[in-house]
Amino acid sequence: MSMAQKQDLVIFSDHSVLSRELFSKDLHHVLFVTHKLGTSPSWLINALVETQVLGFPATLNESHAAAVNRASNRKITDSKCATVASFIHNRGFFTSALKKLKVDAECYNIIDYMTDFVLKNYGKPASKVLSSLLEELSNESATSELLILEQPELLVHLLNITSDQLHLELINPLIKKFPLLVVVSYTEAYENVPSDSNEKLSSDMIEQIRFCNSCFFKSAAVLGLKPLATGHASDVSGTLTITRGGASLSHLAVHVVENEYLFLTQKDTTKLFYR
Amino acid sequence: MASSSHNPAVLLKRVLSLRESSPFILCVDCIERSASSIVEEVSREVGDSATIIYVSYETNNKPRYATHFVEGTGSEARLLDTIKSYLPSKPSPRKHLVIIDTLNLIPNNKLSQFISSMVSPSVVLLGIYHKQQPEVRPSSMENYPSSLQLLQFMATSILDCQPITEDAAAEEMLDSKIQKLVIPRGLNSPVFKLVLTNRRKSGRALTYSFQFDSRNHTYNVLQEQAENENTEDDKEVFEGLTTFNLNISNRQKAARENVALPFLEAQSFNAGGAIVYEYEKDDDYDEEDPYEDPF
Numbered sequence: 001m002s003m004a005q006k007q008d009l010v011i012f013s014d015h016s017v018l019s020r021e022l023f024s025k026d027l028h029h030v031l032f033v034t035h036k037l038g039t040s041p042s043w044l045i046n047a048l049v050e051t052q053v054l055g056f057p058a059t060l061n062e063s064h065a066a067a068v069n070r071a072s073n074r075k076i077t078d079s080k081c082a083t084v085a086s087f088i089h090n091r092g093f094f095t096s097a098l099k100k101l102k103v104d105a106e107c108y109n110i111i112d113y114m115t116d117f118v119l120k121n122y123g124k125p126a127s128k129v130l131s132s133l134l135e136e137l138s139n140e141s142a143t144s145e146l147l148i149l150e151q152p153e154l155l156v157h158l159l160n161i162t163s164d165q166l167h168l169e170l171i172n173p174l175i176k177k178f179p180l181l182v183v184v185s186y187t188e189a190y191e192n193v194p195s196d197s198n199e200k201l202s203s204d205m206i207e208q209i210r211f212c213n214s215c216f217f218k219s220a221a222v223l224g225l226k227p228l229a230t231g232h233a234s235d236v237s238g239t240l241t242i243t244r245g246g247a248s249l250s251h252l253a254v255h256v257v258e259n260e261y262l263f264l265t266q267k268d269t270t271k272l273f274y275r
Numbered sequence: 276m277a278s279s280s281h282n283p284a285v286l287l288k289r290v291l292s293l294r295e296s297s298p299f300i301l302c303v304d305c306i307e308r309s310a311s312s313i314v315e316e317v318s319r320e321v322g323d324s325a326t327i328i329y330v331s332y333e334t335n336n337k338p339r340y341a342t343h344f345v346e347g348t349g350s351e352a353r354l355l356d357t358i359k360s361y362l363p364s365k366p367s368p369r370k371h372l373v374i375i376d377t378l379n380l381i382p383n384n385k386l387s388q389f390i391s392s393m394v395s396p397s398v399v400l401l402g403i404y405h406k407q408q409p410e411v412r413p414s415s416m417e418n419y420p421s422s423l424q425l426l427q428f429m430a431t432s433i434l435d436c437q438p439i440t441e442d443a444a445a446e447e448m449l450d451s452k453i454q455k456l457v458i459p460r461g462l463n464s465p466v467f468k469l470v471l472t473n474r475r476k477s478g479r480a481l482t483y484s485f486q487f488d489s490r491n492h493t494y495n496v497l498q499e500q501a502e503n504e505n506t507e508d509d510k511e512v513f514e515g516l517t518t519f520n521l522n523i524s525n526r527q528k529a530a531r532e533n534v535a536l537p538f539l540e541a542q543s544f545n546a547g548g549a550i551v552y553e554y555e556k557d558d559d560y561d562e563e564d565p566y567e568d569p570f
Binding site for chain 2: 034168191
């Protein structure tokens with residue numbers, strides 16, 4: 001693999017990761033990131049934040065040293081910042097990673113829904129918790145154009161609500177607030193779906209599948225992370241597949257460039273290779 | 276009606292442009308091929324000839340072709356009121372097309388009422404249903420039909436979007452990937468398979484498969500292959516059952532399809548129904564005998 005040529009991450013046909021077309025006035029789009037056991041999407045989330053701040057994913061598309069150098073010399077652009085709200089990682093997890101990438105802390109905001117979310121909301125009615133979440137996240141839209149929600153599907157189980165309720169009361173209003181919403185979901189549950197009939201699915205699993213399928217139909221592009229089918233390899237961590245989502249992009253001048261990359265994560269850096 | 280059944284492409288065009296009498300068009304889609312292209316094609320075919328009300332649960336971007344944009348809500352009654360406020364209260368010569376981007380969020384027990392209260396002679400409903408969405412079935416409704424079964428029963432036309440696969444093995448492999456939400460490249464492409472099921476007034480359904488190209492707006496019939504497969508299947512079913520020949524030739528089959536069923540004429544009466552009696556040459560009809568009058 002060391003001989004293979006490193007590749008740049010490209011999602012849209014204008015050779016961009018987050019095309020400026022997505023941020024056109026009065027338009028709202030969704031990207032869906034799926035990952036499975038053993039393929040953490042943290043590097044991809046960091047790359048998306050970096051793209052929003054710098055205009056491109058510097059550490060993915062350049063050598064680490066060059067990217068850090070460029071990041072420290074860069075001037076703040078006009079584009080608004082990014083917000084990451086995570087239900088499985090705390091603030092420190094993202095800030096330390098983004099600090100290493102020399103991304104200015106003023107250009108992003110991390111909302112930690114892992115540390116004390118349950119303590120704060122224990123016993124409150126689900127609709128009240130959802131509306132307070134919506135209010136808090138909506139406030140971010142004043143300064144952020146990009147919201148990354150990491151594993152919001154956990155709310156289905158934490159609040160004992162249906163996936164439809166989560167979509168109607170949180171996801172849909174957030175899509176309306178932000179030009180671009182990225183939903184990151186853990187899709188390992190799909191590995192346990194019995195192949196014969198839907199009748200045998202547990203209600204928890206049905207909600208989980210309904211949530212992810214709905215996200216698919218709302219999204220313009222799907223970024224799927226999965227480990228190698230052949231198991232662990234020392235020179236490949238997994239594959240990243242970029243595919244079209246269920247939503248139409250015919251109103252934009254760009255389209256999704258479908259691609260499959262192999263990725264290798266070592267220490268703080270991730271490299272992409274064509275498959 | 277008989278003429279359109281001979282030309283599947285014409286029938287599809289009539290359905291897409293709302294010229295065929297079909298008040299509820301169900302569009303069934305899947306992860307492999309979403310129905311967004313079909314909705315765009317219908318809106319393109321309809322053009323300015325109809326008022327389009329777009330009910331959205333999945334996007335906040337008002338499509339260019341939509342006259343009115345309605346956001347989906349959790350309350351069906353409220354949603355219905357909003358939709359109805361855009362619909363004519365009396366039959367109107369102008370068609371109104373209601374597009375719902377997903378019917379999956381309407382609860383199973385309210386689905387039939389939701390659909391029937393919206394459809395009228397001047398209103399056409401185009402509803403999308405994602406067939407891979409599992410639904411929670413309460414134990415009290417275990418024997419009640421699933422949402423998809425209900426919708427397929429109510430729909431007058433069904434458009435089923437499917438990806439084009441090389442063979443059965445490729446289809447099976449794709450299915451197993453999608454079941455794990457591993458989405459391979461090449462899906463949701465502009466060229467896909469569209470299966471049209473159109474119900475006649477008699478209830479008889481005609482099914483045709485097309486290769487649909489949403490870029491060029493062309494549809495080529497894939498029917499022949501399926502027809503051949505069906506014929507072979509039929510032959511196999513009747514093989515060795517009796518000493519009689521139960522098979523019919525293609526010519527006989529075509530003739531059978533063209534027979535107009537007698538009760539179709541009865542449906543053309545406006546109210547109450549009537550006796551349709553045709554005199555034959557040997558009938559002995561006496562005008563003076565009151566008991567002879569067949570009416």
